[in-house]
Amino acid sequence: MIAEILSTGAELVLGQIADTNSAWLSARLAEIGVPVRRHTTVGDDLADIVGALREACARSDVVLMTGGLGPTEDDLTRPALAELTGRPLVLNPASLEQIKARFAKMGRPMPPENAVQAMHPEGAEPIENHWGTAPGIHAAVIADPKNALPGEPVRKVHLFVMPGVPREMTAMYDASVLPALRGLAPAGRVILTRALNCFGLGESQIGLKIKHLMARGRNPSVGTNVHEGVIRVKVTSQGDDRERAAAALEAAAAEVRSLLGDIVFGEDADTLETAVGRLLAASKQTVATAESCTGGLLGALLTNVPGISAHYLEGIVSYGNAAKMRLLGVPEETLRAHGAVSEPTAQAMAVGCRERSGADLAVSITGIAGPGGGSAEKPVGLVYLGLATSAGCTVHRRQFVGDRDQVRDRAAKTALDLLRLRLLRP
């Protein structure tokens, strides 16, 4: 069973956004042993979409398509499917009810033009969308009807169409397309992957520590990539036998973990904040935050974690000096003598936050995010982080490189990592 992926949208061929759906889908297909042969992207042009669909159906057994399911004139996937299959578009009452229910949930009636999203080629099945208004479509297409010889068995291509919005597409894939593919697939070659997520060392330093595992041609293979300060060590294990491939994956992942130690904070979808949330829950401790340059980013990251309300008490965004004094009790003379971005201020912020909130741990961030505000003595990217516990307060100085967004992101992540390491080794 061979797959290919087709994405449509003027914004893609105009280069206004990059297509991340095709890579995401390819990785998911690799996990279930379905090789992907090709990605194709075309714009909002009916002939181009139909042409690309025909070519894909001629080459592959499964075609996953994204985009063009919206309610407007430039959403051409439904007419393209009608032309491909030679079947008219007909209204699917169940789909229409789902779209109406979706709008009802938002407290407004369905605009009449959204009804077109319930039009599917005759014989195709709608795929439920719980995260947006556009239902997906599953159609079994007969490949190359013109080329089929009389008496030759008909080759059916399974076409799954999903919305282009990544959030809706990924949710629909997991809920509906993956189960359908599992039903179609023969026992295939298995490709299993595991990401070990690291923070606190650079990609090349990590590469040095696991160099022998990263040599080309090994199975499992090991590679690294970095995204916003988080380094992912990706282990990929291939084989015809799922159990053996899984055992080899576990062994390689364990070796990476033992070589890298505490800088590995989690696997796959784990984030620094989910790691901190897990440790807080396990130790039944509470935390509060005091932020300056990050402006609430640390609190926002922590509160990404469902259920964190049992452990996260409060956050203070003390953006101005008046707020640092009034809300955290930072002494005016500390601010005057050392400045807002200084070790004593970070310490006073963390200690004041802990005392006033009553939390077990408090973490503070004060720094210069840029682009302005830097000096020779205190350059852009300089950040002090305080960590106050019942044992006292430690302050950590970091010099980050990058723009405003990067400095803020790395500062908030470093604060999470300080919390994590303290919770790990009290």
Place this chain on the structure above:
Amino acid sequence: MIAEILSTGAELVLGQIADTNSAWLSARLAEIGVPVRRHTTVGDDLADIVGALREACARSDVVLMTGGLGPTEDDLTRPALAELTGRPLVLNPASLEQIKARFAKMGRPMPPENAVQAMHPEGAEPIENHWGTAPGIHAAVIADPKNALPGEPVRKVHLFVMPGVPREMTAMYDASVLPALRGLAPAGRVILTRALNCFGLGESQIGLKIKHLMARGRNPSVGTNVHEGVIRVKVTSQGDDRERAAAALEAAAAEVRSLLGDIVFGEDADTLETAVGRLLAASKQTVATAESCTGGLLGALLTNVPGISAHYLEGIVSYGNAAKMRLLGVPEETLRAHGAVSEPTAQAMAVGCRERSGADLAVSITGIAGPGGGSAEKPVGLVYLGLATSAGCTVHRRQFVGDRDQVRDRAAKTALDLLRLRLLRP
């Protein structure tokens, strides 16, 4: 002149990395008026690469290809070009010298296996790479030689091959490919785009208001897309004359603005927070925030904006009830009688935040982000937002749909939008 883009690499069809090169190149081509018809990605398979190259040459006048130029066995672009052109690979001495010089610069001799990177199809020109070892290749390919009728003018397709590493590819494009394309293009067709960014109405409601502008075949064309609650109305103007295309773009953008009114908050890279920052600066006012379910997200968004420190005083993340009482003065009886997620609590949070911070405006958010914590009376997604000014306090009730991330994101953006509209119409 029509272009298309071809990328190769096992890591792309395995989904290990997303192809960002194609979007980058498409945006650059749009700038010089060359429309891109298709993106294609294939793995490290000679037949697939040759097939994709043949199809691209049959459809388009310019093909930009990335990847497969490394020195190893799985780098198949050079053999594919040899097969496509029917010419043998020959060693280019100048290319070999550049590769050796590149290694010399790194302080080591060229490994013998890198010499293969200097092999190009006979008649093709190498493209210098100042940022890596792989030279690019420029070849003029005769399209459809088998289909050409005797006496018919030969259609030449220009093929530019660049490394897959984005840093090397972008530098090579700017230094060598762009000048070559400018030389090839007839007085270039211009494509200009403008995004008008909207908040507060759904994509289909917006589509209804500007339906006549979105009809197919118009120039300028108008389309919509939605990302995380923000609807972008994209106007694209094409023409042979830059000034006329620009004037048509301005006129169409002005018509969209007049039809949509205040829901348009900015253009292109503008965000709700930059719009709020601009209005705060213009009116010289200050703001403070009081957040519950968003956990600091609103503060983090506001402090994305450089220079906001002159206007953003402080934020309170009152995640627990104790924090709501102590930090914002929400009366215990309000919480007891109405609950933390209620109109009176949102009002007390905003008013308390404004009074204590001394800010001109204060905005509060309290809601149920989910996945847990909902009830029949107060379902997941229910959010109250308070806006306190010198004129009093208004509270807004919203029922958002979606998961935890979406509810939090929409709540923070709605708070920004309430601030924006108040600053716009004091």
